[in-house]
Amino acid sequence: MSILQNYSEKSQSFLNPLCKLFKKLQLKRCIARAGFKKKRGPSVNDMIIGAISSGFIAENLHVASNSSAGNLLPACESSMYRFMEGTNGNWEQLSLNIAHESYKNIDTLNSNREKSRYCFVFDDSVLEYPKAKKMELCTWTFDHNEGCSVRGYSCLQMGWTDGESYLPLGAKLLASDEDSESFKKTHKQKACPEAIRKTGLDKRTHASQIRTEAQERSKPDLVISWIKQAMKNGFKASFVLFDSWFNYESLLKNITPLGLKVIGMLKQDHRKYYLLNNRGHATEYRTLQSIAEKMKVNSSKRKAKKINNAILFSVTVVAATANEKVSEGIKLKLVFVRNRNNPDEFVVISSTDLTLTDEQIVKYYSRRWKIEVNFENQKQYLGLGSESISVKFDNLAAFANLSCVRAS
Known part of the structure; x- marks a missing residue:
């Protein structure tokens, strides 16, 4: 007894x-x-x-x-x-509601100056299920860390941070399009050919909505709708942070009308940008690598002026496609930062807020690392991607958001 x-x-x-x-x-x-x-x-x-x-x-x-x-x-x-695995509740909304209660408690402790520095953060991570055979909507998903496709889902998460605290606002599981021609060329068969997809759902239900998001809606589209939903629920922010996988001109143009500035890393690919002269007129159309080579001409003078040796230089450009007019593009401030893993290379961080200093842009972008730590903690300690091996998509989506609730 x-x-x-x-x-x-x-x-x-x-x-x-x-x-x-x-x-x-x-x-x-x-x-x-x-x-x-x-x-x-x-x-x-x-x-x-x-x-x-x-x-x-x-x-x-x-x-x-x-x-x-x-x-x-x-x-x-x-x-x-x-x-x-029930379909009569909205786990994404529950995660957002609980995060908002935590947000209100944090907000009361911050000064007005700190409130002007709030940020939304976006990132995705692969949830791998290597033994899956009948999981609904489980597809071949490319894992950039492994460099190959794995069976599983892409887990898109949105977070909020004030620089000290971090709150995950929810999770969305996304599937690849296995019916596309490009997919069929690289994969002989689907990841889970025996999976049974749930049909006949009322389109007004949450169960139908999460399946539509997983299969039909693009990540940029989900990012915009998620920001609007968070702001409607009472969250406030001044900046949106994400890595190079999200940082494209079309998404930036859709976020800025919401009253938010965007800071993110840029891919060093074939995309070109219009360099601006002292009068603010576009002069040359160059890639990031070409811009870096041009700026090296006066590098010795810049090094004498720079306080932070990690920051190489910054330039103002206009991001626009070759088919767009310069006036239709979006102005960006690009900060070239030395790659700490390889001093001979650089990374580029862009900001739609041209008034920020180079150091401020780098400092704000460093907050994005909090979502990476969050993913690691959720996977290791809070059951993300490992707590359920159900074949039902509702169950998997619920557990993904449950890990966000625990982290809040």
Whole structure:
């Protein structure tokens, strides 16, 4: 009897801090606003609290359910997984709601000057399922770290940061287009040819929307709609940060009308930019490599003026395609920074805010690293990409957002 009593006290001591946190974040209100419903059995609130808590009890929900702490969960393992694959709740909205409650607590602590430096951050990471055979929408996805295609999904995440704190706002699982001609040339068969796709869904439901996003909508389109949704929910930011995979003129032109500045790294590819002279007129149309070679002419004079040796130089350009007029392009400030891994090479960071100094642009861009750390933490400690191996897309998308909720 004393052993059971001792265990009960330990369980209660574990739950008390979490219960206080859930109350502070108004979790019940967040759940209700996300449209979750349940007819019988444990309440929706208990099931979601149990799902969140399981990630801190053990490695994942499966281990937590089969451990000695399993009685802390409101239902058995199979019931918990069935709840996670339900289609009557919006996990992305729940993640956004909880993150906003955390955001409000952080916002009250910051000064007006710090509030003017808030940033949205975007990045994606591959969730690999090498043994998948029947996973819905599981496709061959190119992993840039491995340099090859793997079975899995591209997990797009949006985050918010003030430079110190970081909040993940949600996750979207995206699939490759395996029916395209370019795909058929490089792959003999689909990643999961036995997968059964769910059809006949009401287009107004969240289940239908996440499948449409995964298959039909492009990443730039999702980025724009996600920013609008976050701002509508009460998030404020002045900058949007992303790496070179997102930094294209068309996306920049769609973000700037929202009142946001964009800072991101540029690919050193074939794209060309119009160099501006002292009067602000376009003079030459060059690639980044060509711009760097041109600027080396007076490099000795610049080095004497530079305080930070890592920053080589900066120029103002207009980003426009060859078919566009210069007036139709978008002005960018390009900062050339020495590559710390190879001093003979450089990286280029662009900013749509021309008033920022070179050092400020680099400092703001360094905040983007927080989303990389977030991905690593979610994968290693919070179950992202490993907690569920369900064949149902609803379940996988729910667990991807559950890891964001835990990180908030």
